[in-house]
Amino acid sequence: MRCFLGFDLTAAEKLQLQSWCDKALPPLHKAVPPANYHITSVFLGQLEDDQLDHxxxxxxxxxxxxxxxxxxxxxxxxxxxxxxxxxxxxxxxxNAVHRQLAAIAHQAGINVQHGHYVPHITVARKVVEPVPSPLFQPAMTIRLSQLHLFESVSGKQGVHYPIRRSWPCRLRSPGHRL
Structure with missing residues (x-):
């Protein structure tokens, strides 16, 4: 099973990001469908059953x-x-969650990429230069309160990312500075 650990967006957040793409960017040839919007924390790759259990x-x-x-x-x-x-x-x-998850993956015998972590939401793939400049930058806040184990499944309709397992994060009051 090909997997990654990350965070899903709510339906409202996915629609908000799609609306920004529609308004701020030219039509994109390989735009990612809003249903596939997510934030990867650690890409795991192909997992064996014992690695997944650990x-x-x-x-x-x-x-x-x-x-x-x-x-x-x-x-x-x-x-x-x-x-x-x-x-x-x-x-x-x-950054703390990313480092912690990478360490856990390593302990499970999973080789993960090391380097600077950049949380992001892919909006288009196979973009050929020149890269389009947005009419305006996105402006949205996403609260990440549940970690998911996603599977990457390729099919005739393209790739999709079903959630296979979830773990809630501790919640703090909205006024607490993170």
Whole structure:
């Protein structure tokens, strides 16, 4: 099973991001369907049953605080040719969860990519330069309060990401600074 750990967006957040794409960007050839919008924390790749068991058992014991991401910029990665909505400031909570999940994956025998973590929502794939400039930047806040194990499933209709398991985060009051 090909998997990743990450966060889903609510239906309202997916519609809000799609509305921004429709208003701020030209039509995109390989636009990601709003149903596929998500934020990956750790890409796991192909998992064996024992790796999945070890991973889920470790995740069952964890507690971390929910956090918010302020989606406020359009970005582009040249090598994978991905256009994404991201955040100028990465909150400590996002980095802490990413590091913790990467360590758990490593303990389960899963090789994960190391490097600078950039939480993002892919809005288009196979984008050829020149990259379109948005008419205005996105401006939305997403509260991430539940971690999910997603499976990446390819089919005739394209790829989709069913949620296979979920873990709630601790919630703090909305006025608490994350």
């Amino acid at each position: 991973l889920t058992q470790a995740l069952d014991t964890l507690n971390w605080d929910a956090f918010e991401l302020h989606i406020d910029e359009l970005g582009y990665w040249k090598k994978p040719r991905i256009l994404y909505a991201g955040c100028q400031h990465i909150p400590d909570g996002a």
